[in-house]
């Protein structure tokens with residue numbers, strides 16, 4: 001897993017609730033068997049016009065947010081399917097930090113596995129970020145996972161919460177499987193205790 | 202000393218803890234891992250690169266469902282990218298020794314239909330799959346939830362998962378569902394009430410008379426859509442209905458009665474408490490139709506499409522306005538006036554035999570409206586066989602429905618079954634997201650009977666008035 005410690009980047013906003021993974025990466029791009037290269041298909045149906053050219057009205061196509069790496073959206077971001085292609089696409093596109101009042105569980109989980117930091121803030125705090133982004137040009141945020149602080153250069157500084165274990169894994173870029181396999185004897189002991197498959201519970 | 206009363210969820214959780222330590226996620230054992238072609242290739246590839254193996258191939262079952270064509274299976278697959286994914290799964294299963302119900306296997310079907318059908322899905326188990334609708338298996342009192350591809354790899358390699366313990370949410374539905382109101386209507390209603398993120402962070406247990414009265418197939422419909430309310434898992438306590446359904450299926454324990462005695466220990470103890478409980482009255486529920494672009498945007502068939510101004514919260518107002526625009530609706534129109542172009546009966550929500558029976562009963566002796574293109578896609582090869590044996594296939598075909606091979610089909614339109622831009626569909630699937638059934642397509646989620654009735658009438662109809 002890719003580590004995440006601290007990131008500063010340009011902010012893009014999506015003023016939409018319930019952005020689902022079908023929008024983040026439409027199914028026609030799920031047929032690939034690779035993990036990379038999904039960025040160009042991010043939000044395809046919203047980002048492209050009928051003829052495949054960029055939709056100028058789509059928020060992430062605006063010139064001022066090109067190169068953005070922090071995304072601020074409304075509640076229940078990433079709902080729907082479990083497809084990890086969604087965080088793959090966001091990451092490949094350049095996003096490292098996602099901020100919303102809430103994220104769907106599976107999506108939230110998937111972000112950590114890909115070195116991205118999803119930050120939950122209150123509705124009010126997210127409103128403020130929307131306001132700041134439209135007030136200041138080239139608005140940037142810094143997310144510091146060491147201290148769990150989110151700040152800008154205009155004096156904003158807020159603390160965010162993250163489960164300690166997830167935080168540590170992300171900071172250290174821990175290999176989940178490697179660390180689980182350190183407990184292999186425990187897994188084996190569990191299996192011996194619980195019996196075979198067909199006649200186990 | 203008597204043990205502390207526990208919920209069904211807590212019992213399953215406790216029983217599967219392999220390791221727990223302060224400040225870490227819990228390492229949970231996985232009894233059954235279901236695998237399909239779309240979310241697994243990257244996991245197998247990573248496993249191979251790391252020189253790892255599948256720890257318990259016998260606890261892993263795979264099939265092809267998302268991508269497969271539902272037309273004549275003796276023909277080659279035209280979509281070469283889809284074919285590559287199917288071939289990749291086949292090669293991976295062979296290399297790692299995993300059972301695969303391949304495209305020509307009569308047991309092939311949607312991953313959440315075949316697990317229960319074969320008796321792999323059993324009470325008290327932990328079940329995962331790289332698919333959010335894994336919640337379906339909760340109908341058997343199994344803790345079942347969807348995972349991402351990195352977690353698929355983790356389970357393949359270790360047969361465990363790192364998990365944070367969710368909170369528990371009881372959704373209790375008292376009373377009896379009125380005639381014409383099905384499990385699909387019940388769950389759509391519940392999602393409308395709790396909203397699409399009301400269950401986030403929770404494991405739901407459905408309780409109450411209305412739930413107990415449901416058949417296994419209907420319980421699966423309810424648990425299937427738990428994820429649409431934000432909860433990863435939904436549980437229903439096992440009981441006689443569960444055991445009757447499972448008895449005699451190929452993969453159940455040999456000593457079935459001993460298994461029942463174990464399973465009988467699972468239901469929530471008297472005096473156990475949930476983190477949150479919500480109470481509903483089944484008698485209040487009518488047949489449901491979604492009008493928007495998420496499953497929580499739903500009304501009863503005898504109501505009107507809402508207007509953005511009907512919502513108080515500004516985010517909801519914006520969402521409603523965007524949804525209405527996408528759906529080509531203005532708000533204020535009666536749902537029964539909404540005309541459809543397509544109908545889809547199938548998916549892991551409503552592609553089982555009882556669903557097909559309910560739809561066939563409506564279609565019997567009538568015809569699909571001239572302007573409607575309707576298709577029925579069984580959830581598995583065995584469902585298809587049974588429907589043919591019972592004469593349901595004939596009923597559908599005579600009424601003008603297309604009768605297809607098993608798969609996910611137009612639930613997510615990864616294969617050629619899809620809506621054209623602007624087409625409106627009455628669908629028995631679980632997601633009405635923008636473009637879910639084809640770019641620009643407009644999906645209204647309904648029960649199988651309501652979908653069949655809409656196909657024949659050409660617009661939505663109140664199934665309670667159907668004769």
Ligand code: SF4
Nearest residue numbers: 334548549609612613
């Ligand atoms: S039928 Fe639809 S929801 Fe179910 S597994 Fe297939 S694509 Fe997913």
